[in-house]
Amino acid sequence: MAHLSPIVFTCATVAAAMTLLVARKWQPSGPGAARDVRGLLVLALAYSTGVGYLVSAAASDLLARKSTALMGKNLGGTIHPLSWLLMAPYHLGLRLKLGVQRLISAEPLYNRVLPGWYIGGWPWSAGELPSDSPSVLDCTCELPRTAHRHRYCCLPIWDTQVPTTPQLERGVAFAVAERALGKSVYVHCAHGHGRSALLLIACLLEAGQVSSWEEGLALLQSVRPKVKLNSRQRLALESWVQRRRGGLLQMQPLGHAAHVHSHAAGHGHGHGTAAGAGAGDAAVVAVATAVERPASAVHRSALSGGSSSGGGNSGGVLHLVAEAVGAGGGGAVGGGGGGGHSPLANGHGHGAVAAGTGMGSGASSLGVMADVTLTGGDGPGGKKLS
Incomplete structure (x- = not known):
């Protein structure tokens, strides 16, 4: 699984190269309108470059756990209007990427792992959620809450990164409590491959549905083959399991x-x-x-x-x-x-x-x-x- 930071850094570098190319090579000799268009294009490309480098730094290993506020997403799942405005190139690029992937991929938006447990990608609309009105555990910092009235918990995490320990515990507590109330749970990130898999495996462990994180990963991959944990996600899950076994985490399954x-x-x-x-x-x-x-x-x-x-x-x-x-x-x-x-x-x-x-x-x-x-x-x- 490629990491977000170098991907965004590469896109920002391409935008920077295009900015220099347009600024140096496009020399309109016609009316002033052509020069105005050139100036606006250079400005837009330069701004996109700056946003790309900013997101690349924020999503890096060094800053990822402290920089999710950059996206302006609150615990209710709403992204602040200033984020939509100031980070527009990233938001637009992400939506375009998701839209294209949905069109060309044969993978379903979500899969049922076990009765009452779902894993999937970000739903564009409430109608895309499972029909049994599951509670939603959202693991994204970059995508807003879909307009639904389902019970909801937000854990703002950068793509390809890992939750903090309090976030992981809060997400597990929410999911297990919802299952104890008889509600099904839909765990999602952008694509339903990494962040959501980490959280769902932890939830299944706490609920007693699997006996090890390796068993949980194999179970997820059996129903959703593209699920994959990168090295940092594996280490985070292993660390959480070790702390849990060592008595530092004594959360008892509510069921x-x-x-x-x-x-x-x-x-x-x-x-x-x-x-x-x-x-x-x-x-x-x-x-x-x-x-x-x-x-x-x-x-x-x-x-x-x-x-x-x-x-x-x-x-x-x-x-x-x-x-x-x-x-x-x-x-x-x-x-x-x-x-x-x-x-x-x-x-x-x-x-x-x-x-x-x-x-x-x-x-x-x-x-x-x-x-x-x-x-x-x-x-x-x-x-x-x-």
């Missing part, structure tokens, strides 16, 4: 940890049960999602004292952070356990964990787990996931 029911009514109420709720001192890691929140917000819930409607006696302490971004109505998250009570958003829980989701109107984005601290019993120790 095994909790069964979640939710209502939406401004302040939602959640009802959930954990496997073996109230039996023993085990604490359960939960992910709460908040949909259609009116503004960016972070909520923290601590299971530390008081009383609860739950009948169990877990004795564990759980700190839960849910991040919500977007516009629309309200949502709520609540958590409670046999030994504690959470006042967050008037949510009430029964058993070990409760999580509620609220839905409203307007364009939305989905908030997902930002960090989780898990402590057994009353001890001070804990493991942080981000």
